[in-house]
Amino acid sequence: MLNIRLKQWTVLLLIASLVVMLPGCGNTQSKSEEENNLANQKQVEVIKLAGGDWGYPTPYGIYPRGPGSRKMALIFDSLVKTDTDSNLIPKLAIEWQASDDGLVYTLKLRPDVKWNDGEAFTAEDVVFSYNYQKTYPTVSAADFSKIASMEVADPQTVKITITEANAKFLTTLTGFMIIPKHVWETVTDPNNYQDAKAVVGTGPYKLTDYSKELGSYRYVINEYFWGSEPKVKELKFIPVSEEILAFEQGDVDRISITPDVLDRFENNDEYEVMQYVTTWAYRLYFNMNTQPEFANVTFRQALAYAINRQDLVDKIERGAAVPGNPGVLHPTNKLYNKDVEQYPYDTKKAEELLDSIGFKDTDGDKIRENASGEKLSFMLLADEGSARLADLIKQDLSLVGIEINVQTTDTKSRDARFAAGDFEMVINGSGGGEDLSEITNIKKSAKATSTTAQVIGYNNPEVDRLYTAQLNATDPAEQLKLSGELQSIVAQELPKLTLYYTNTIAVHRPKVYDGWSKNTYHDDDRENFVAD
């Protein structure tokens, strides 16, 4: 009996091996325009991208880490958004006006907008979304702390009263996603609401399939969409085990690659490589509370001279990165001040500085001692992803007589110890907005990003003053000047050291689709498919 069953199984599996499928190789798509421009891009039927489960694409269903928020933004709209230069762009709101005292904002809504189930969109939905999301915060909650009230002025107008004048108030609304009142008003547990109606939105696409197990999504054009016709009729996100293999076989149409495989795709007509600068950076933090040496600004400056940031870029990222700016902001930031102290790699200078504060090697073991005769030896905490970086820093610092012991943990443990101040030095890699509030003692009511994780033990009232002043500056020139001053101090005092900003490299087949945005490296961002 057992033998017969086994035979049946074996036969079944043998049959399965015969039913083979050759994934589509060879592209027969028509030649598209030379220009990599969304406006000139012809509409294509379908684009396939690497999937994975990032949650049900509602403001409540997405997972906090990863690309869930962009999967959601294919369906939902905010009132306004910002472009790469931080200028406001209209979305569901088309006009806005602040009162003379700056406390009341009147927003005119886009007329004739419909939800993808055919219902009309009105000011009621906006005010409902605000009240609802105040009670039940979304995964990526907008900052409502400055809003005193929001009310319907007429069906096409919303009036927002804020607690204190803030020239940048509207930019805090970019993450405020508008949800339909007629769907959500009866929902009391939004975190677990995964009905088909939960994905009713006003955005360019609507969801037709989602599989949590398989990690797949399928979107088609929302025929009620208020904006221009999307250039891709159907978006498919499919599970992928090996991205490069999947891309080479045509299973997916675009991937991100690391610099070491760049050679495979460069100088090949079939592929086009696009490189993006990002604000995602590795930064080095010092614990000034537990290690008094770090509280000494000259010591931190010596470290900046001793760590070869260009070398880190060359060795780890093969040149596909931008060396860190001691003034923290990325060189492409519109507030960037290029005249700050740069600390070019200079071991001699570093040694002079260390000598000047009395950190000398007195016992001839090539490691310097501090004033009380203790060795200059520090624990550098890193996660697995930054372990090589930590090793290179260790080498650099050993050349100037500072001993580093690298401790590698998993990401979550590193995060927990970083947050708790349980480290001597730590490397943190993160993206998001650059704000500089982390070096101030101003209580953050706005959303904290990891880039702005609090620097421990640093305190400078002048920094606090300049930070507040530039934040509230209404005149762009004034803001530029104040922020420039702030960056000079930051570069001088180095509360944290930016090691480098990574570049992201993406590769696609221009024959399949060539509308990929130059502004965003996220291949699931709606900017790649819809001209706003």
Added chain:
Amino acid sequence: MKHNRIMKLFEYGLTIWIIITLNFLLPRLLPGDPFLLLSSDNAENEEIVMTQEQRDYYESYYGLDKSMGEQYVTYIGQLIHGDLGYSIYYKVPVSQIILGRLGWTAFMVVSALAVSTGIGVLLGSVSAWYREKWPDKLLFFQMILLSEIPVFLIGLMILFVFSAWLRIFPLSGAMTPFEDYTSWWDQLSDILNHAFLPIMVLSISQMGGIYLLVRNSMTTVLQKDYLRTAKAKGLSQKRVIFHHALRNALLPVVTRIFLSLGALVGGAILVENVFAYPGLGRLMRECIQVHDYQVVQGIFLVVTIFVLLANFLADTVYKLLDPRVNDSGKV
């Protein structure tokens, strides 16, 4: 007799309770919590960082602000009602996620069990028959070699050869996404096509153990008098091995099959991650990364119950097959 059975039940109960308690404690002893995100892996995966207010809200929403003792009591209470709780990360009931994934893992594990047992028994018998001759030596060497290569390495090699280079099998997943199947046969062949390589890899990793066991057991049986009689009767080689000897040699194999379920589930975790196969193993890796205590607990519990069940079945089946084994388990 009755007393023994009650003792046995009590043993199983105690094991389950200890494991439930460990399941509860271990994930919570990991540093960090589900809502603390300070970093991201790379520029493609930007993180959403919560404010303290948001973290407080979610902690109380999931009851994580309560003391460990209270959480433990709540957890046990829920379990008694058959409720595995809600996933923090996936935002659906844990039982729903696990059920969605369990089928794929079970399918893979059971198929691999069948394939590895089938091939292992066959090759083990052949080896025993030709003991110390070249077919035995060759098989023995190959089997030892295969069972020593880590399963993920076999997986990667097979993935590169059959999927990337020869392009005979799909690279990943369990089904072609969004496929509109015209018949059940289409769907079945698609599923088998995707499952073939993972099952093969898992089978290869388990085959060696079964092979060695059958080879040894068979060698012992082949020296018995009744087989000499069978051979002397002039029966064919095939009939002697598969009809007379195998039946008697299979007894330890049956136990081994059930006991190897644990190892298979362990192997499945690695294989699923290599092939992006949507089973429990892949789920486990994902939810440990994001510290989703509820799901980790759920998976451990389900796996534990399955392994205990397999042990219980092994006990029972062995008793049925071999009357010499009595209730106290002594021969």
